[in-house]
Amino acid sequence: MMNYSLSTGMVLFLMSLMSLSSRFKHLLSMLLSLEMAMLSVLVLLVSTTTPKTADNSLLMIFITLAVCEGSLGLSILVAMSRLSGNTLINSTTIL
Numbered sequence: 276m277m278n279y280s281l282s283t284g285m286v287l288f289l290m291s292l293m294s295l296s297s298r299f300k301h302l303l304s305m306l307l308s309l310e311m312a313m314l315s316v317l318v319l320l321v322s323t324t325t326p327k328t329a330d331n332s333l334l335m336i337f338i339t340l341a342v343c344e345g346s347l348g349l350s351i352l353v354a355m356s357r358l359s360g361n362t363l364i365n366s367t368t369i370l
Contacts, residue, residue, distance in 0.1 A: 280322035
């Protein structure tokens with residue numbers, strides 16, 4: 276079971292990196308690729324930790340950071356769409 280989860284996490288992470296590198300035109304697609312990378316790293320962390328260890332604080336910290344990253348990205352997306360009217364990376368110079 277661990278090998279299946281480990282290989283699934285690695286495949287998801289590589290797919291998210293490929294998606295991030297190929298779809299850098301819109302901010303929303305970049306944010307979705309980053310969230311997929313964070314979730315695949317979470318799958319890797321869960322698959323590598325043993326069930327006997329009761330130290331789930333690292334996983335909770337990682338989930339908290341992923342949520343904070345998602346909310347920050349969403350606020351940047353809303354600010355960009357309000358200021359410039361679109362979310363294209365190439366047409367905005369507010370960053």
